[in-house]
Amino acid sequence: MMWTLNRTLALLVVGLVAGAGAVRAADPPGFHHWKAAELKQHDAELSKHVGEDHSSRETLHDYGDHRFRMLYRDADGNPEQHDAIIDIVYVQSGEGSLMLGGTMVGKRSTTPGEWLGTRLEGGDTHPLAAGDILHIPAAVPHSFLVPKGKHITYVLLKIPAKP
DSSP states (O other): OHHHHHHHHHHHHHHHHHHHHHOOOOOOTTOOOOOHHHHHHHHHHHTTOOOTTSEEEEEEEEOSSOEEEEEEESSOOOOEEETTEEEEEEEEEEEEEEEESSEEETOEEEETTEEEOSEEESOEEEEEETTOEEEEOTTOOEEEEOOTTOOEEEEEEEEEOOO
């Protein structure tokens, strides 16, 4: 009986010590962790605020030289091109396609190095589904296409391209 009690106390002490090691220091500045449940909440909220361009977006965090955004689309987006920005896309929900490359028709500058158009001609279409990850190089025109009655939501990381 005494051995069982001592063994139980020893296990309890070991558990407490091990548990104390699990306590972590404060996260370093700039660290962010977006949990899946939180992203689903953002997705649901974005779907309630769709603008005339058939999209809704929010910046999750801007780090100065790169930023995380979340976008919801329920129809095709206008083609865009970023001369010095790489887009990394994680498809959160829904489905659609990415039109990549080709020639941008109606190309106009919105700010230096940023372009919008009315359509792409001659690009390649890539089907997209939840869980897909894309790397869109700088200076490549691209457009998200969404079938009628569908939507696509994605997290977008915009990072500067190497000079």
